[in-house]
Amino acid sequence: xxxxxxxxxxxxxxEFVSRRLERxxxxxxxxxxxxxxxxxxxxxxxxxxxxxxxxxxxxRQALRRMEDGTLSDEQIERLGLTFMRLAxxxxxxxxxxxxxxxxxxxxxxxxxxxx
Amino acid sequence: xxxxxxxxxxxxxxxxxxxxxxxxxxxxxTGDLTLAVADVDLVYVGLRLLLASMSTLxxxxxxxx
Amino acid sequence: MIxxxxxxxxxxxxxxxxxxxxARIERLRIDEVDAVFSRAAGRPSVATVRRDALAHGAVVEAxxxxxxxxxxxRFGELLPDDAALNASLRERLDSMRDNFDRVxxxxxxxVRVYDGETVIERSRSGTDYMRRxxxxxxxxxxxxEDLNRRLGTLSRDTRxxxxxxxxxxxxxxxxxxxxxxxxxxxxxAVVDAFAAEHQDLTIVCTGPWAPxxxxxxxx
Numbered sequence: 001x002x003x004x005x006x007x008x009x010x011x012x013x014x015e016f017v018s019r020r021l022e023r024x025x026x027x028x029x030x031x032x033x034x035x036x037x038x039x040x041x042x043x044x045x046x047x048x049x050x051x052x053x054x055x056x057x058x059x060r061q062a063l064r065r066m067e068d069g070t071l072s073d074e075q076i077e078r079l080g081l082t083f084m085r086l087a088x089x090x091x092x093x094x095x096x097x098x099x100x101x102x103x104x105x106x107x108x109x110x111x112x113x114x115x
Numbered sequence: 116x117x118x119x120x121x122x123x124x125x126x127x128x129x130x131x132x133x134x135x136x137x138x139x140x141x142x143x144x145t146g147d148l149t150l151a152v153a154d155v156d157l158v159y160v161g162l163r164l165l166l167a168s169m170s171t172l173x174x175x176x177x178x179x180x
Numbered sequence: 181m182i183x184x185x186x187x188x189x190x191x192x193x194x195x196x197x198x199x200x201x202x203a204r205i206e207r208l209r210i211d212e213v214d215a216v217f218s219r220a221a222g223r224p225s226v227a228t229v230r231r232d233a234l235a236h237g238a239v240v241e242a243x244x245x246x247x248x249x250x251x252x253x254r255f256g257e258l259l260p261d262d263a264a265l266n267a268s269l270r271e272r273l274d275s276m277r278d279n280f281d282r283v284x285x286x287x288x289x290x291v292r293v294y295d296g297e298t299v300i301e302r303s304r305s306g307t308d309y310m311r312r313x314x315x316x317x318x319x320x321x322x323x324x325e326d327l328n329r330r331l332g333t334l335s336r337d338t339r340x341x342x343x344x345x346x347x348x349x350x351x352x353x354x355x356x357x358x359x360x361x362x363x364x365x366x367x368x369a370v371v372d373a374f375a376a377e378h379q380d381l382t383i384v385c386t387g388p389w390a391p392x393x394x395x396x397x398x399x
Contacts, residue, residue: 066314067314073307077305079306079310080310083300083309084300084306084309133233133234133389134233134237137236137237138254139254140252141253141395142252142395144184144253145257147257
């Protein structure tokens with residue numbers, strides 16, 4: 001099995017993903033902007049939000065595997081570097097498109113939007 | 116800005132928590148709830164959009180001040 | 181159609197407050213138990229849910245000042261007519277008395293704990309990063325479980341959700357605590373102390389509420 005196949009095996013993770021995806025769907029801009037810059041920023045926000053969602057999912061899985069002892073030292077090292085490098089790339093892209101951390105956070109639950 | 120620092124947000128949090136309680140807890144009389152789960156989610160989405168625009172307004176007001 | 185807000189024990193006067201869509205609140209009494217209700221024009225719609233749910237909650241909360249015990253009814257149902265209300269109240273008398281005893285002298289306090297902003301701390305190595313993340317997660321998990329336990333010892337009952345598998349999940353704890361009136365300050369103090377000690381978490385404490393989460397229907 002490839003690494004990607006192994007990543008979504010727990011039922012809890014599907015629940016996690018589907019709940020987050022519902023909120024991504026709700027985050028689609030409702031008004032279509034005629035301004036190309038705004039459209040670009042809106043798309044960037046959506047893409048980066050999805051990447052952030054995947055990053056959190058993968059990190060969650062990886063940490064659980066690490067606790068279970070089913071990751072090799074080499075895998076742990078590689079994963080950690082990947083998460084940090086991914087975060088660096090995202091910081092660059094956020095800066096390019098004028099997006100803040102808050103713009104990428106998908107709220108959880110009814111009170112999440114306030115926090 | 117946390118809910119504690121802003122009285123308006125604190126009030127909204129409280130109201131939201133009440134709505135959450137009223138919709139999800141309490142004695143069920145007939146089991147025939149007129150609101151489907153999806154509808155309840157719409158309430159949350161509507162509230163989220165309202166509150167997101169509220170906090171945007173507040174921070175704009177702050178920057179202007 | 182009839183919209184019911186709550187069942188009460190030893191209700192004195194009805195509160196001076198309107199029900200849904202400005203309707204008058206009314207009561208139907210059998211023995212010491214009242215069903216508090218109003219008449220509805222039609223079924224609630226999604227468009228008015230927020231307004232109606234808040235109105236429903238406001239009536240429930242106002243009833244706390246007017247009666248010995250309040251057992252909230254869930255929002256969203258309608259009974260067809262007065263006869264149905266009468267029958268519903270009559271068949272629930274014993275169940276409501278059990279509820280009254282279960283929640284007497286208590287209020288509900290809500291506590292939610294969320295992660296603050298995700299902060300990616302750079303480390304020397306991938307392994308270091310993963311170890312620090314794992315430690316952070318387990319510390320937070322333990323802190324939240326400890327909070328729930330301590331609040332539980334101050335409460336008559338607890339309804340709390342902490343997901344030990346919720347790594348990278350912002351919602352850490354959603355808790356409702358059934359607290360005797362004279363213990364509310366102690367509960368608040370525990371929550372405040374926790375918030376002060378964990379600046380990287382966001383804590384939302386609401387209440388006192390009527391005991392929404394602690395009332396049960398007859399089997």
